Amino acid sequence: MNIVVLTKWVPEPEGTPTIGEDGLLVREGADGGLDPGDEYGLEAALQLVEAAGDGEITLLTMGPEIAQAALQRGLAMGAHKGVRITDESLRGADSLVTARVLAAAIKRQPFDLVIGGVESTDGYTGIVPAAIAELLGLPGLTFARELHLSDGTLTIERQTAAGYDVVVAPLPIVITVTAGATEPRYPSLKGVMAAKSKPVETLTLSDLGLSGDDVTPTQTVAEVTDAPPKQGGETVEFDDTTAARIADVLAEAKVI
């Protein structure tokens, strides 16, 4: 079984990212790493391959050179190889461009399953995997909070606003895995060492047969402004009067 796991490098996964003059997130020189949201999918892939007894996991990322760190982390967790697409013209790539590039890279080799995160920590558009599925002409099983594979058919519990649905599809397919679906493993020391000698391929647009027209962004930042600060806020230490003050807020709002 061949699984492609989409792994995005994000700046400051736990912190507050900064925004540059051009309105884009600052990626160069920022601390960053593998998007925590992608670790759930990678863990799911590792478990599927372990259960099947064979299979190969390829990590795929589109991003600048520092995105290598995301691949390294995934390889240390146990993925077999990595592919990174880096090209000057991809700065400011939107979801359409990203999906075209990733889909073109996926198509270069046989695969059974493509796994992505529900949404990235920095962009959180949550549309790239669905777009990839369309470009590959495959079903997309999104928001999987549990998955079972048997006889080439994947069954997932798909998160919904009110509960969950059960959704079934034969491979090959594209899926996204929610946070909390799996418990991502930590790389072992052995894994970290082994990752250093695992193969990583770097590709440019021309390697993928894509032209500048395919990757022209379809949206640009027109303006970034500060949101108006909230007025009139007040902070108090809890004492005997606090409960009445909160109740007053409820009374002013006419809800009690």
Next chain:
Amino acid sequence: MKIWVWADVTPDGPAPSALELLTKARELGDDVAAVALGPGATASADALGSHGATKVFASDDEIFANHLAQPAVQAIAGLVEEHSPDLILFPASYDARDVAGRLHARIGSTLMANATDVLGPDKARTEILGGTKVVDVQLKGPTPRLVIVRPQSFAAEPSGGTAEVVDVKVDIPDELTTAERTERHEEAASGPRLESAKVVVAGGRGLGGPDAFEQLEKLAAAIGNAAVGASRAAVDAGWVPYSYQIGQTGKTVKPEVYICAGISGALQHLVGMKSAKRIVAITKDADAPILKIADLGVVGDLFQVVPALTEEIEKRRTGS
């Protein structure tokens, strides 16, 4: 300007998001239509019409409910080719997000997600960094431009109009129905829905475990018409189901009063609740970011504050 709205529908009628988006669409153009696919579509046409759709492209075919996004994308791509809309607004629901994501790849149109406002047929607004920055985005490339709008960005207002129903007939090839939705499960929730409750009482990691949520339930019961929600930390810990989650990957709430206890106010949480009319935050940490956006911040132990507040409200209610 042809403005279309993707309407999520069920046999119970259109989702509130459809009516919110139609209200906005009316402001943006005079030729407003809705696309409604799946059981309940035709029956929803009255409500969609009375909120501004002059046409509803509708099909009640179960294929759209049972096979996820692919049949819907096939249908709407055909409609787009035939009628050339300028802009299509989608709600940020699970299903609609997939339809929009696939459609933009198929037709090569731009797609902007997480919009909080639509400024025109080629410009939309979003908020980032927990709502501290406002970003206006220019939409380019071939029409239609596609925008996914966050829930409750607009208030639904009826226009009193009526819609002509246009039957959508498409042949869906078999290869687009290999994915199948075989079961639906609803996790029972008591009390009012989070999205429409006048008061939301939310708990986070500071609650320390599932038992403490009972204290919030008691507070909500004392207030009346209040719903209980949670931060992702509390959901991930398994203390309450995912349907409680408020924030970027959960629900967006806009109550009259939002009371939270043991929530620090991470950016991803703030986007789901910061538009509440009044915010009361209870936390032990005087530096917690939630205090910066709270109208009333209380630094203290929630295990003292919450029961004291419940008691105060009960006292006022009984007039003693």
